[in-house]
Amino acid sequence: MSAAGANRIAGAGRLTPANTVRFTFDGRDYTGLEGDTLASALIANDVHLVGRSFKYHRPRGIQTAGPEEPSALVGIRRDAARHVPNIRATVQEIHDGLAAVSQNRWPSLAFDIGAVNDIGSPLFSAGVYYKTFMWPKAAWKHVYEPVIRNAAGLGVAPDQPDPDRYASRYVHCDVLVIGGGVAGLAAALSAAESGAQVILCDENANMGGALRFEGEAKLDGLEGYEWAQQAVDRLSVMDNVRVLQRTTAFGYYAQNFVGLVERVTDHLPAPDPDTPRERLWQVRAKRVIIAAGAIERHMVFANNDRPGIMLASAARMYLNHYGVAVGRKVGVYTANDSAYAAAIDLKKAGVDIPAIVDLRTDPDSGLVEEAKGLGIRVLTGHAVTGAGGKLRVASMTVEPANGGSKAEIIPVDAIVMSAGWTPSVHMYSQSRGKVVWNEESQRFLPGEYPQDAVSVGACNGTDGLQASVTEALAAGETAAKETCPKAKKSGVKITVDGEGKWAGNMVGAGPGAGAGKVMKAFVDFQNDVTAKDIRLAVQEGMHSIEHVKRFTTNGMATDQGKLSNLHGLAIAAEALGRPIPKVGLTTFRPPYTPTTFGAIVGHARGKLFDPTRKTPMHVAEEAAGAVFEDVGQWKRAWYYPRAGEDMHAAVNRECRTVREVAGMFDATTLGKIEVVGPDAAQFLDLLYTNPFMKLGVGKLRYGIMCREDGFIYDDGVVARVAEDRFHVTTTTGGAPRVLHHMEDYLQTEFPHLKVWLTSTSEQWAVIAVQGPKAREIIEPFVEGIDLSNETFPHMSYAEGKVCGVPARVFRMSFTGEAGYEINVPADFGRQVWDAIYERGAPMGMCLYGTETMHVLRAEKGYIIVGQDTDGTVTPHDAGLSWAVGKKKTDFVGIRGLNRPDLTAPGRRQLVGLKVKDGKTVLEEGAQIVANHNQSPPMNIIGWVSSSYWSENCGHPIAMALVEDGFNLMGKTLYVPMPDRVIEVEVRDTVFFDKEGGWIHG
Amino acid sequence: MLLIHCPYCEEKRPELEFRHAGEAHVARPADIANISDAEFAHYFFYRDNPKGVAYERWRHIHGCGRFFNAARDTISDKFLTTYKAGEPKPELVEAANENKAEAQKGNSAK
């Protein structure tokens, strides 16, 4: 007996017996061979039971030898942070130290309490989630879902951040070949030798596709697999070819944009930490050659999910590639020629084949004779109607296909089966191609190509090795010629002799799993969907395959129904009494196989998830103890707590200090747009509601920008720098969209205007100094500007120097205080900030952040667009009618503002609220009612848009949008909260310095 | 991800560089202040939603910054052509007919 498992067959397979690998499964130590998958190594050690099913917790084994595996899903653990659930054991390669665990079982794999679902399974029939757990809604959240989640669920998600790196690359090529089987290799060779830039990808560890198990094939005189490896070697050394192994084409998007994921390190025992775990390739190909092959289907019969029952091609792969026999006494159940090859290979390797059960009455007599010649009993026109055994199949029940005589029970320890081959049309379907039903061969094949692509080989329904090779060579050369101007004749010739037989095909449930039978004959293993479930769905009125799919969840598991779709469709069609193409195949969508979030996200996580924007003064603010808040991508100083202060205390102090002495604020994040040109004033006149033609040079104006519908879009202060030059400011978040909006009008509606727009948001650092001592603080630094009230009053603009640096100084205020906003080139921002701070601080000036800015502006009733407006507020609603030019004949929004619903009475209008108890700070967003005694649903007449504690006023302040608010002054309204009702009184929005004298200094 | 031909840069660039900007050939009325409510509604709110050729605006926002127009087939999502702002709607009778036939086929199949 081999060290690497009792089921290893000496001399079989391509692995080297000396290269042993140690791994564990459910904590037990096993030995496999280098090159094994977890599945092949487990089967070698006679382990077939690897998991429990999703819904019924049925024992499940390994059903395939590839990526289409529905059942053998395990958790793979490298260390505490690297536990990956739902890995297909048939894909995961083993390495020293690999630790795998079974899933979905408790307390142990062999004894699972959840299996009671199997016995009580009428409860869990199709549609159960829709029908049983719909009502009451609250019960779903608190009762049903937690119970179901505990009992079901596949695998356990890791609870630590993913420590691995994931790389991402874009690449262009002439020809992308998806699939490295014989067709893909031939196409790639042909295209590459013609001179095209070629990418060839294959999802498996070894290229060759079916050549890995089909021993009969000979190409160029070589055994098929050997030929494939030489073809790969030949391609790998060509400069115009990129060969990607372990690389899955998972998504086919518009214009031949194909996503590939390369698994770089999962098969390595000790990966270099600098190597990414996976690499995402985003390929733009001039032409895609799809050579995805075909996937074998299982037979649908009772208990066809018992461990030890698998596809015939899988058994061949385990024997011919891995040197592993899937059992010692293997039954065969088929409707297809290719299963004979499995039986014959196994028999020749010394495995007992008690019977080949062939559903067909008249199979290929040559195969029957060959099998019989080896001493195998062949039962044609018979069906397997059941499987015995629980944790491992122990027998198969065989009956004549048309019933009649007594059933025979044949002891086995494995069953291999084949219902035929499904062309893998996933990539074609993802490219938005519509598959066409081929009645003769009973399968869906690619129809017209919506993108520049072609299918070759088995995925195109091309049967036979010679035909596939011929087709692929031609497709490769044509692709090169049509995509690459310098292409020449490829000259690639491949001689073929010897090939396997693949004929025969059946879809749907086998005899014995027909209508009316109570049994579990599985169609979809991963989602536990049986033939009966699909019939039930039809009975329940589901007539479209899309509805049947959603009702039963057939094909909706992570394997996307690679084995089950066609069977499900055939059973539904039979139940509906309609032909298969009339019932229709569901559309395949990305990803083809499960794809990690890591691969999709790549480097874009943590600090690289989104850029962080910091102002030039950020470091100084940090040193001053600022707490920052995120405003879009910006980090903005929120408040500056001093020792012992919480946020509330800090903001109160900052608010007081600004009004009593002065405060300095970083306003750099404001959007800034330079509007230049002979028609600049006319342009702004059209874009803002306010008049701009007569704004004098050296003056500022507060402007409101509307959309055509009359709703406020943005606001900001505009300075006239020169006759033909304006410095426009926007809200912090609005800068890009305001520029976009302006460009739109300039380029498409007012292209006759001579105006140029430039974003200058990043060019200027903006330092606001506000408060009674503002002028005294900045005066010594300012050159060339007379700051006196007479020459530089409120809403003035001037250029000069501040700290020797060229500056644009705005005399303006968002606090209601006398104040200045000093714009200096961004690189000098820190220097000017520090200088002003050093002088101002000993005079009692403080730094203040965005929270204090918000409070101070609310004390003055200044709005913040996006907080006190919500996209349905007009300038009139906001109490800003004065800012709408009455004499203007045109501006964006002029007509919208006259729409009947915008001029009708009862609009929500911006008002101030006085909280009657004098101490409660309302919740922003809270709803307002006129009658708090009304029972729900109450008549909501508005909502609180801004609300703060005002230390300067000594009471809370709030603004709200209230229906007909301007006419409700002095009225009492109510803010109902979960625990009480708060009484408020409607008032104007100016809470502080109503006369507005402070602003003039 | 679509590839979009910018008629100003005169090359195909990835969709990430562009922003969709609504239906094309919707001109702002010259005397907008005096149009009727119905006219305003048609100008501002009403949009075509064709199955087949749609004319739409795009902006090469992370490239040259220009707005341009495109004719796109809403069945296949494919761009039929792109052209500069201000240029007239191109004649796409053939493509439109093809799409109409396709659409009818789709309808009759239902």
Ligand SMILES: [Zn+2]
């Ligand atoms: Zn461009």
